[in-house]
Amino acid sequence: MISTASFAFQSLIPTQSSSLPRRKRGRIGVVRSMSSSLSTAVQTLEGNGGIPMVKLTSTTSTAEVYLFGACVTSWKPSNDRDLLFVRPDAVFNGTKPISGGIPHCFPQFGPGAMQQHGFARNMNWSVVDSKDSQEEPTVTFELKDTPYSRSMWDFSFHALYKVALNSNSLSTTLTVKNTDDKAFSFNSALHTYFSAAVSSATVKGLKNCKTLNKDPDPSNPIEGREERDIINYPGFVDCIYLDAPSEVCLDNGLGDIITIQNKSWSDVVLWNPHLQMESCYKDFVCVENAKIGKVELQSNETWIAEQCISVS
Numbered sequence: 001m002i003s004t005a006s007f008a009f010q011s012l013i014p015t016q017s018s019s020l021p022r023r024k025r026g027r028i029g030v031v032r033s034m035s036s037s038l039s040t041a042v043q044t045l046e047g048n049g050g051i052p053m054v055k056l057t058s059t060t061s062t063a064e065v066y067l068f069g070a071c072v073t074s075w076k077p078s079n080d081r082d083l084l085f086v087r088p089d090a091v092f093n094g095t096k097p098i099s100g101g102i103p104h105c106f107p108q109f110g111p112g113a114m115q116q117h118g119f120a121r122n123m124n125w126s127v128v129d130s131k132d133s134q135e136e137p138t139v140t141f142e143l144k145d146t147p148y149s150r151s152m153w154d155f156s157f158h159a160l161y162k163v164a165l166n167s168n169s170l171s172t173t174l175t176v177k178n179t180d181d182k183a184f185s186f187n188s189a190l191h192t193y194f195s196a197a198v199s200s201a202t203v204k205g206l207k208n209c210k211t212l213n214k215d216p217d218p219s220n221p222i223e224g225r226e227e228r229d230i231i232n233y234p235g236f237v238d239c240i241y242l243d244a245p246s247e248v249c250l251d252n253g254l255g256d257i258i259t260i261q262n263k264s265w266s267d268v269v270l271w272n273p274h275l276q277m278e279s280c281y282k283d284f285v286c287v288e289n290a291k292i293g294k295v296e297l298q299s300n301e302t303w304i305a306e307q308c309i310s311v312s
């Protein structure tokens with residue numbers, strides 16, 4: 001149920017999901033109305049570049065989520081260090097997806113027919129609900145098809161993305177409903193960038209998974225099987241792990257052990273661009289919960305996938 005407070009919150013934010021040109025038209029008004037805060041737990045603020053973002057503040061942690069792409073760009077549990085990473089080349093002006101944090105890949109992981117990683121990360125999502133609670137501040141974003149999305153993927157859909165913050169965890173729930181009168185299929189991922197010391201970062205939990213190594217050719221991945229208990233990032237890494245377990249563990253090499261749990265994100269992608277991004281590759285690793293095989297939805301069917309990242 002939407003509380004009175006969240007209605008007030010909604011009224012600050014345009015309810016229309018929009019393509020890039022729409023957002024540009026409405027931006028000044030949106031940013032002006034962002035100056036007021038709802039509460040200390042869920043605030044609407046001007047983010048980088050003056051574009052709107054929602055800040056969640058629990059008793060001991062914070063998170064920030066931009067409406068553009070519904071991209072979580074910051075997660076600071078219990079101390080002031082950000083466990084997510086935003087690349088130095090990230091732009092916050094709506095001209096391209098925010099490079100870092102937790103961008104969406106939807107309705108295509110890629111490579112494929114449409115732009116790399118689909119369109120959800122470069123559209124404005126709307127806020128449709130929030131929970132003003134210092135124990136678990138929560139915000140829910142919505143995305144629907146527009147002429148922009150239909151120019152790439154001609155289907156009617158309704159996506160909800162709920163982000164909930166706890167003292168030591170950040171949970172997300174993505175719900176995709178087919179609102180069309182015909183079936184559609186898609187694949188998807190949460191392309192999470194974690195702050196890391198790449199030379200000592202490791203991932204555990206993927207031993208024995210079937211792998212699709214996208215190095216050297218992303219369009220023709222090489223099949224294999226993971227034999228290592230502990231996987232590191234010794235150079236360029238771009239590898240899909242199919243039918244991964246529901247929990248993997250990242251040691252970020254900076255003193256944090258991060259548990260990544262999921263429901264329905266059946267696969268994992270590990271990525272680090274190495275010298276392709278010389279200025280920042282040492283400072284992050286991507287561990288992405290993904291659904292690489294197609295999800296097929298008939299009319300009115302819904303797919304739900306959850307991720308929870310936590311530190312002990």
Ligand SMILES: O=P(O)(O)OC[C@H]1O[C@@H](O)[C@H](O)[C@@H](O)[C@@H]1O
Pocket residue numbers: 099100116117191214218238239269271288
């Ligand atoms: O679009 P971004 O954030 O630069 O990420 C690109 C990379 O994203 C990874 O998920 C893919 O596996 C890589 O093949 C791709 O190069």
